Amino acid sequence: MNGDASPAEASAESDAAPHADTPKRRASDDEARDSLHILPLSSIPLETPGLQHARLIKNVRLQTVVEMFRDSQTGSGQVIPRHIPAYFESYKDEIERDLVKIEKIATASSFDVYSSRIELRRLKIDVNNVECLTLSDRKKAELTNYMRVFTRPLMEYVYGQEEIQVADVSDIIRMFATPNRDEALRNLRMMADRLDIELTEIPQFLEEYGDIFLSLAYFRKCLDEIVPEVQRFVTWMGEIRTSAEVKRDQRQMKLLDDIARDLTDISTSITGRFESFDNRSKDFWSDINADTFRTIRELIASHHVTIGGVLCGLAVKMDLWKSRFQRGGGGPNRRMEFVKSEILPGLSHIKALENSARTGHS
Numbered sequence: 001m002n003g004d005a006s007p008a009e010a011s012a013e014s015d016a017a018p019h020a021d022t023p024k025r026r027a028s029d030d031e032a033r034d035s036l037h038i039l040p041l042s043s044i045p046l047e048t049p050g051l052q053h054a055r056l057i058k059n060v061r062l063q064t065v066v067e068m069f070r071d072s073q074t075g076s077g078q079v080i081p082r083h084i085p086a087y088f089e090s091y092k093d094e095i096e097r098d099l100v101k102i103e104k105i106a107t108a109s110s111f112d113v114y115s116s117r118i119e120l121r122r123l124k125i126d127v128n129n130v131e132c133l134t135l136s137d138r139k140k141a142e143l144t145n146y147m148r149v150f151t152r153p154l155m156e157y158v159y160g161q162e163e164i165q166v167a168d169v170s171d172i173i174r175m176f177a178t179p180n181r182d183e184a185l186r187n188l189r190m191m192a193d194r195l196d197i198e199l200t201e202i203p204q205f206l207e208e209y210g211d212i213f214l215s216l217a218y219f220r221k222c223l224d225e226i227v228p229e230v231q232r233f234v235t236w237m238g239e240i241r242t243s244a245e246v247k248r249d250q251r252q253m254k255l256l257d258d259i260a261r262d263l264t265d266i267s268t269s270i271t272g273r274f275e276s277f278d279n280r281s282k283d284f285w286s287d288i289n290a291d292t293f294r295t296i297r298e299l300i301a302s303h304h305v306t307i308g309g310v311l312c313g314l315a316v317k318m319d320l321w322k323s324r325f326q327r328g329g330g331g332p333n334r335r336m337e338f339v340k341s342e343i344l345p346g347l348s349h350i351k352a353l354e355n356s357a358r359t360g361h362s
Contacts, residue, residue, distance in 0.1 A: 109309025
């Protein structure tokens with residue numbers, strides 16, 4: 001069932017949630033942590049019992065809804081945030097206070113962990129110790145190859161070689177805490193000097209370096225998965241241009257052209273942003289100092305919200321397309337209806353987000 005959950009269903013679900021199967025619950029939590037469009041409400045300090053088991057999600061129109069429960073049999077029980085008080089009548093005061101936070105967070109364009117940290121900090125909510133605002137171990141392992149682009153120059157700088165195998169930045173932090181060669185120690189001292197920090201602060205620098213580039217690796221992997229889907233979708237959508245019904249209607253032909261152009265422009269623009277980040281990170285290693293690191297850190301962080309929002313918007317739309325048309329078929333009328341009702345709503349928002357980043361107002 002997609003749509004509004006009844007108060008009785010939501011209440012029963014919230015009562016049952018603590019007893020949920022642990023591995024299943026853990027898998028669900030990991031899915032949410034690694035997702036662009038899900039924010040578990042357990043990551044926010046809320047007063048209303050039962051709400052901790054709900055999640056904020058983005059629907060295909062890029063509206064934020066509260067998912068009260070999700071089940072393979074009954075589907076997803078979704079509620080608009082302002083309707084939440086009807087489900088917790090015993091906690092009128094608590095839910096009103098919680099709703100203020102939820103409605104503010106609901107305006108975020110993406111619920112990936114990096115954008116969520118930014119949004120929650122804006123609300124003065126401590127996010128440093130919230131485990132669900134970090135990527136899962138499984139996702140970090142998936143990103144190892146993406147991280148090599150950023151760990152390799154670090155290894156070359158300190159050890160003068162890249163043969164040393166590291167899985168992630170935590171491995172590097174451990175190695176650099178006890179460097180095993182005099183030359184490595186000298187290079188670390190030089191790095192600390194250039195960054196204007198103490199040698200003992202190098203692990204902290206590496207953690208920050210690791211987190212900022214892990215975010216880039218995460219978004220890059222999302223991009224690499226989404227862009228081919230967008231291209232496939234544009235081809236699938238374009239196939240109906242030759243049908244008699246669509247050809248007769250100039251407005252429909254223009255709509256198809258506009259959507260194809262917007263999706264292609266958005267994909268090209270966001271891909272270009274990543275190329276720019278790659279170039280800037282290379283610049284950092286050719287001239288290590290505190291200013292260049294601060295510049296690249298601020299540059300990437302300033303793009304988190306727009307990158308997350310654009311990728312989140314494209315991802316939820318492509319996911320629905322793949323689930324609705326699993327074999328890629330569908331007659332002209334059915335395809336046109338899907339494009340109008342599910343792809344078009346919210347597309348202007350994605351385009352505006354990407355344009356804002358392109359013009360330097362991210």
